[in-house]
Amino acid sequence: MSVIPIFIILIVIIGGFLFFQNRWNLGRKFGYFLLGGYTLFLVITFVVYLFIPVDAFLDEDFPEDGETKDMFHSVVYNGVPIKEFAEFEKASWDFNVAEGESIWLTTEYYDFPVIIERVDDQEELKVTLYEMLPDVEPVELFGDQGEDGVVLQSNNLTIYSREPYYYELGQFEKEFPFTRFTAERAEIYMHALDILNFEKLYYIHLPEHVELLYSPDMYVEWLRN
Amino acid sequence: MKLVECDNLTKRIYGNNALDGITFTLHENKITGLIGRNGAGKTTLMKILAGYWRETSGTVKVFSERPFQNLIVSANAIYVDDQMTFHQSLTLGDILEEAERFYPNWDKGLAERLFDYFSFHPKSKHDALSKGRKSTFNMIIGLASKCKLTLFDEPTTGMDASVRKDFYRALLKDYLAHPRSIIISSHHLEEIEDVLEEIILIDEGKVFLYQSMDELKEYAQGISGKTDILKPLLDDVEVIYKTEIGAGNTYAVVRANSPVIEQARQYGMAIGPVAPNDLCIYLTAKHKGGIDDVFK
Amino acid sequence: MSLNRVNASDIVKKQFQYKLKAYVGVFTSLVVVQIIALIFSYGGTGGGFSSSNGIDVRYQTYTVDNVIVLTSLWALIHAIILTTKKDWQHAFPFVGNSWTNNLSNILLLLFASIIAAVLTVLSAFAIRVIIFHFVNEDLFRSYTFFLTAENILSGWYVLTFHFFFICAIGYFLGTVSRIHPMLPILVPVIMIGLLIVFEQIHQGFMIEIATFYYEETNPALFFVKMVTTSTILFAVSVFISNRTEVRT
Numbered sequence: 198m199s200v201i202p203i204f205i206i207l208i209v210i211i212g213g214f215l216f217f218q219n220r221w222n223l224g225r226k227f228g229y230f231l232l233g234g235y236t237l238f239l240v241i242t243f244v245v246y247l248f249i250p251v252d253a254f255l256d257e258d259f260p261e262d263g264e265t266k267d268m269f270h271s272v273v274y275n276g277v278p279i280k281e282f283a284e285f286e287k288a289s290w291d292f293n294v295a296e297g298e299s300i301w302l303t304t305e306y307y308d309f310p311v312i313i314e315r316v317d318d319q320e321e322l323k324v325t326l327y328e329m330l331p332d333v334e335p336v337e338l339f340g341d342q343g344e345d346g347v348v349l350q351s352n353n354l355t356i357y358s359r360e361p362y363y364y365e366l367g368q369f370e371k372e373f374p375f376t377r378f379t380a381e382r383a384e385i386y387m388h389a390l391d392i393l394n395f396e397k398l399y400y401i402h403l404p405e406h407v408e409l410l411y412s413p414d415m416y417v418e419w420l421r422n
Numbered sequence: 423m424k425l426v427e428c429d430n431l432t433k434r435i436y437g438n439n440a441l442d443g444i445t446f447t448l449h450e451n452k453i454t455g456l457i458g459r460n461g462a463g464k465t466t467l468m469k470i471l472a473g474y475w476r477e478t479s480g481t482v483k484v485f486s487e488r489p490f491q492n493l494i495v496s497a498n499a500i501y502v503d504d505q506m507t508f509h510q511s512l513t514l515g516d517i518l519e520e521a522e523r524f525y526p527n528w529d530k531g532l533a534e535r536l537f538d539y540f541s542f543h544p545k546s547k548h549d550a551l552s553k554g555r556k557s558t559f560n561m562i563i564g565l566a567s568k569c570k571l572t573l574f575d576e577p578t579t580g581m582d583a584s585v586r587k588d589f590y591r592a593l594l595k596d597y598l599a600h601p602r603s604i605i606i607s608s609h610h611l612e613e614i615e616d617v618l619e620e621i622i623l624i625d626e627g628k629v630f631l632y633q634s635m636d637e638l639k640e641y642a643q644g645i646s647g648k649t650d651i652l653k654p655l656l657d658d659v660e661v662i663y664k665t666e667i668g669a670g671n672t673y674a675v676v677r678a679n680s681p682v683i684e685q686a687r688q689y690g691m692a693i694g695p696v697a698p699n700d701l702c703i704y705l706t707a708k709h710k711g712g713i714d715d716v717f718k
Numbered sequence: 719m720s721l722n723r724v725n726a727s728d729i730v731k732k733q734f735q736y737k738l739k740a741y742v743g744v745f746t747s748l749v750v751v752q753i754i755a756l757i758f759s760y761g762g763t764g765g766g767f768s769s770s771n772g773i774d775v776r777y778q779t780y781t782v783d784n785v786i787v788l789t790s791l792w793a794l795i796h797a798i799i800l801t802t803k804k805d806w807q808h809a810f811p812f813v814g815n816s817w818t819n820n821l822s823n824i825l826l827l828l829f830a831s832i833i834a835a836v837l838t839v840l841s842a843f844a845i846r847v848i849i850f851h852f853v854n855e856d857l858f859r860s861y862t863f864f865l866t867a868e869n870i871l872s873g874w875y876v877l878t879f880h881f882f883f884i885c886a887i888g889y890f891l892g893t894v895s896r897i898h899p900m901l902p903i904l905v906p907v908i909m910i911g912l913l914i915v916f917e918q919i920h921q922g923f924m925i926e927i928a929t930f931y932y933e934e935t936n937p938a939l940f941f942v943k944m945v946t947t948s949t950i951l952f953a954v955s956v957f958i959s960n961r962t963e964v965r966t
Contacts, residue, residue: 210754211747211795224545225511228742235749239840242847249850251864307771328772361774367762367849370781371862374876375842375869378937397772473815485721491815491960497724509740509808520736524812526722570721 515544553580797888
C-alpha cells in the first residue's frame with residue numbers, strides 16, 4: 198500500500214477529529230474514556246490471543262529440514278515403494294498397448310514430475326496420479342477449472358491437468374521492532390510453496406517391450422530395480 | 423522593602439524603544455496605577471516586571487531578583503490581562519483547581535465566592551466566554567492567587583459598568599484584608615482613581631510623573647477667563663494645557679505653584695482643581711493642542 | 719506577606735501534572751491514530767503471489783508497520799505542536815519559566831512515548847486476534863504468529879526510544895522554527911535540501927543513518943545512541959527557547 202493515500206486520509210481524519218473535538222466541546226472525560234476504552238480493548242485482545250491454541254495452529258506435521266514428506270524424493274532416491282503413498286492416490290488410468298509399440302509421452306498445459314517403473318508381468322500401461330494437498334482448503338474459483346486426465350490416442354500418451362489450485366493465505370511478520378535484538382528473521386514469504394507442502398506426480402507402470410519416448414525437457418525419472 | 427527597582431530600563435521592540443530609560447522604585451503594599459496613552463509602554467513594563475519579556479538594557483529588579491524567567495518572581499507575581507489563555511481542554515473549574523495547585527497563597531474561598539457571585543459555570547470553557555466575562559474570570563484568578571505582586575493590565579476590558587464597580591470594590595476590600603502590592607494599568611484614570619494610592623504616568627517609554635494620588639490632585643490648577651486678559655499672563659510661564667472655549671474665553675492649566683494663579687485670582691477669573699484623569703491627558707498631549715489642531 | 723520560595727523540581731512536577739490534564743488531546747489523538755492504523759492493517763501491509771505447477775498462492779502479510787509509522791507521525795506532530803507559540807503561552811498563566819516548561823514538556827513526551835509504545839505492542843496482538851478470528855483466511859502455520867515475552871519486551875523497548883527520538887526531532891524543529899517568523903517555511907525546505915545535498919555528496923547517506931540507529935542489535939548500544947541523540951536535540955531546543963520571550 199502506498200504511503201501517500203494513507204497520509205492524506207490520516208491528515209483528513211486528524212484534522213476532522215480536532216475540529217469536531219473543539220466544535221462539540223468534547224471534554225477531558227471523553228479523552229480518558231477513549232484512552233481507557235482502547236486500552237481495555239487491546240488488553241482483551243491480548244487475553245483472547247493467549248487462548249489461541251499453539252498446537253492447533255502450529256501443525257505437528259509441519260515439514261522441517263531433512264524430514265520432508267516429499268513423495269518424489271522418497272520414491273526415486275530413497276527407494277520407498279510407491280505403495281506407501283497409496284493414501285495420496287487420486288486417480289488412475291489403464292491402457293492396453295500392443296507389444297513392441299513405441300509411445301510418445303506429452304503433457305498438456307502443465308508439467309509434473311513423472312516416475313516410470315517398468316513391470317514385467319503386466320500387459321497394461323497404468324498411469325496413477327498422486328496428489329498431496331495442503332490441509333487448508335483451496336479457494337473455490339468460478340468457471341471451469343478443467344479435469345485431470347490421461348488420454349492415449351494414436352500412440353500419443355497425453356496428460357491433461359486441471360487448473361492450479363488457488364489458495365489465499367495470510368501470514369504474520371515478526372520483524373522490527375520485535376526481533377531487533379534476536380537472531381530470528383521472518384522471511385518466510387520467500388518460501389511460501391515450501392510451507393504449503395503440496396505435491397503432484399504421475400506414476401507410470403510400463404509393461405515390458407513398450408517403448409516410451411518423451412521430450413528431454415520433461416521431468417521424468419526411471420525407477421530402476 | 424523595595425518591591426520593584428528599575429534603573430534606566432530600556433526595551434527595544436522591532437527597533438523602537440518601547441521603554442526608554444525608565445527609572446523608578448516601588449515600595450511594598452501599595453495600589454499603584456500605571457497610566458499612559460495607548461502605546462506608552464504600560465504593557466511592556468508590566469511584562470518585564472512579570473518576567474515574560476527580557477529587558478534590552480538597564481536593570482530591573484523585582485523582589486531583588488532579575489525577573490526574566492525567574493521562578494521566584496513567577497511564583498510571587500501574577501500578570502493578568504485579556505490575552506490570558508488557558509488550554510482549551512480545561513474547564514473553568516479545572517482552571518481554578520490548577521491555579522490552586524500552583525499558587526501557594528491561593529484563596530479558595532474567595533475564588534469560589536467570586537465565581538458564584540458572577541454566576542460562572544464550572545463546566546464552561548474559557549475560550550467560549552465573551553470578552554467581558556473573560557476579563558471577569560481572569561480577575562478572579564488575579565485576586566484569589568494573592569500574589570505578593572499582582573499586575574492587572576487593563577483588567578476591565580469589556581466589562582460592563584456594574585461589573586467594573588464590583589471589581590474595584592472587590593479589589594479594594596481584598597487589598598484591605600490582605601495588603602499586598604497591586605499595579606493596575608489603565609488609560610481611564612477616573613475609573614480607578616478612588617482605589618489608587620499612587621500613580622506612575624508614563625509616556626513614550628519614559629516615566630513622566632510618579633506621585634501619590636494626593637499629590638497629583640494638587641499638582642495643577644485650571645484657570646478660565648477672557649482670552650485677551652489671560653493670554654498675556656501665560657506668556658512667560660509653564661502652561662500644561664490651553665484651549666479656547668467658546669467666544670473669547672480660554673481655559674488654561676498651570677502648575678499649582680505658578681504665579682499666574684494669584685494674578686488670575688486678582689482678575690476674578692474662575693480657578694479650580696483639575697481632575698487627575700484630565701491632567702494626565704493634558705500632560706501627555708504632546709503639547710500640540712490635541713485633535714482640534716488637526717481640523718484647523 | 720513573605721516571599722514564597724519555590725523549587726524548580728516541584729514546579730516541573732506540577733506543570734507535568736497540569737499538562738497531563740490539559741494535553742489529554744495527545745492521548746485521544748493517539749487512540750484515533752492507532753485505530754486508523756489498525757483499520758489499514760486489516761487489509762494487510764504487503765503480500766505477493768507464488769505459483770508452481772498445480773498450485774497458486776496469493777498471500778497477505780500482516781504487520782504492525784502501519785501502527786508504527788502512523789504513531790511516529792503522531793509523535794512528530796505533537797512534539798511540534800507543543801513548541802508552537804499558542805501552546806507555549808498556555809503554559810504560562812501559572813507559575814513557571816522556560817526551563818520548567820521545557821522539562822515538563824519533555825517529561826510529557828517521554829510519558830506519551832512510553833504509553834504509545836505499550837499500545838503499539840499490544841496492537842500487534844489485536845491484529846493477530848482480529849485476523850485469526852474474523853478474517854476468513856487460512857494462515858501460514860508459522861512461528862511468526864506467536865510473540866514471545868522476549869519479543870514483547872524488545873518491541874516495547876525499541877518503540878519507546880524510537881517515539882521519544884521522533885519527539886526530540888519534532889521538538890527541535892518546532893523550537894528552531896520559533897526563532898523567526900520565516901522559519902516555519904524555511905526549516906522544512908532547508909532540512910530536505912540538506913538531506914538531498916548530503917545524499918549527493920555521499921551516496922546512501924540516509925540509509926546509513928537509518929542503519930546506524932535502527933539496525934543496532936545490541937540493546938545497550940541502541941539505548942546509548944537513541945538517548946544521546948534525543949538529549950542533544952532537546953538540549954539545543956531548551957537552550958534556544960530559554961532565550962525566547964513568552965506571552966505576547
